[in-house]
Amino acid sequence: MRVGRLYRLKRAASWHSSWLISSTMAAVLLTLPGTPTAASAPADHAPDCFVLRCVALTFDDGPTQYTPSILRLLEKHHATATFFVIGPHALQHPTTVLREQRDGDAIGDHTVTHPHLTAVSSARVRFELDRAAHDIASVTGHRPTLLRPPFGAYDSRTRALAGQSGLAVVMWSLDPQDWRHISPGTIDRRLLNHVRAGDIVSLHDRYARTLTALPRILTGLASSGFAFVTVPQMLAASGGTHPGMLYHHGPRT
Template sequence: MSGAPEAGAQAKVDCAKVKCIALTFDDGPGEQTPALLDVLKKEKVKATFFLMGKHVEEFPAIARRTAAEGHAVGNHTYGHQSLTSSNDSEILDELRVTQTIIEETTGRRVTMFRPPYGHTDERVLRLAGEQGLAQVMWTGTTLDWKLRDAKRIKAAVLRLAGRDGVILMHDVVPQTVKAMPSIVKELKKRGYHLVTVPTLLGGRRLEAGVSYP
């Protein structure tokens, strides 16, 4: 809700004092997302989901559940087009329409976005900032959409894992969801607290027009 504290913030975890990592999932919600949410709920960990507007329209109940269970949600545009090759009005449409769909579906006004394919520049960042959005990139990508193999996806996460890391995955890749129970268990064994991006950043409000991490 717009007047609530930063959505997805986990106040009881202080990442300045403990080893944190943020698992992030793009392109959902999708048919695989409920199984992923089940794993996160069972393990009592939070993640960050960058939602596509057209998929929120297709799976509204899953989007509502994602937000209701305390995960952070962000804008991943409506149709996943490259923003750097779009004109200003197309960029604004992709962001604004998705903002409205997510807010009307989940009751949550999102404050962060992730550009499809990681395609961004100063113009994209400026236009997003005008919409009250901070940009969230990543410190490592699993390339799970290409690997399509649970063991290799798990190995990629563990190779990329580091304190304050932001790991990019996709909840629409079945093998990623399949790998998640063992990924979470191994990260916990290594001493990581699995948190949302806002929690990783100290629970502070992300600044519009600024790129993180």
Template sequence: MPTAIQKMRKTRAAFHAAAALFTAGALTFGLSGCTSYDTTAPSGVRADRSHTDAKNAGASLGTVDCRKAKCVALTFDAGPSEHSARLLDILKEKHVPATFFLLKNHIAKYPELVRRMEREGHEVASHTWDHKILTDIDDALIREEFERPDDAIEKLTGKRPTLMRPPQGRTNNHVSELAEKEGLAQILWSVTAKDYTTNDSALIRKRVVDQTKRDGIILLHDIYKGTVPAVPGVIDELKAKGYVFVTVPQLFAPGKAEPGKIYRP
């Protein structure tokens, strides 16, 4: 039988093991807490109409009611680019609206494409100014990343963006607080083709189609040469599966994205 000393040693060992486990758990919680945030799904926005005037709710639905239809939002980051004109031609031909999260000097380089996006019914939003990781910079720089693209887009389209996509999807509650002050909601995604890793258009198309589900938000980049050629196939295959393409605001209707909140299917 174990002696009293052996029992004491076992008790101390168990105590130290528990303490180490607690410390590790606390550290994990602390690290994750730095980048933790809550997200809201599109269906949650549609269900919560407390901030929507019920009398005018029907007008915000447009031609699609995503409470009934099998909706999906096609979004493009970091443009415009030399490929965007062809993309807009494809979207127009196939009667598909999209949401564009635009970046810094691309806005100044292709002003007519920005105007065309707005004119042809697409949602024009921000991907920040210089693609800085928002969780790594100070408040003054974060505000600049928010304000500069919004100012540039508003000057071209007459409409100030209300949606923003954080670079690499990296955000936290503090970034959300600053976004709220700028009137911006953050939009993440549920589908990515990782088109920044390949120019294989067939592979990009397959990745998108395989991942897409109802209320999905598809992330693509119209700055890469393999992406735009994949878009017709993406549209045709998803339409064949019964999907209806909408902008992000249409996906949320009759609800509306609120500044300071983060949205992800």
């Protein structure tokens, strides 16, 4: 799965590197449904998010004690997701990270100490990104290529430093705010009432309420015809992810 994804990203990068020259252009690309790139998508088993109604669930802050139960639910629904993990948490829960990897989930960088990256020195940002990437790679054997900045806090310096560390900045387009003290029912209602094709959804695998909401989220999305994809799968057909670039959502089919 991972090999296939890397291969796909390499190919996608080579197709688009000549004209994917700015974040503005990338944003335009992401909002253009049905571009010709879809017709030349690699012939592997990747879902084509220009055709399917894709949704990318993302879980930040783990692994925690809730993550294995989240993985069990995802596995039951044959759903993949993206986990933005804290470096030391990866070291504390290596078998959970390896289970994510084995399931075909994408694993991204969520720093070491979860600071506001816009409020610390450049040296500290580099440390936060690179040490967490090192921690993750020491478990998975692969350095992550995606960054979810803690609190969603980024600026042009964050992007530049992420780019130097080989990381694309992945934000979200739908936030059910599971980080607030709200009921599980509110989480799944907010998500299911507002979700659109191409959404990258912000969730956390550190709250019991998110785990409680997840069965209804998965069942509801599946019954509405959504395909569960990772962030790299979501963005593959529109050129893949690139270091220092910023992504909020995938194709709006």
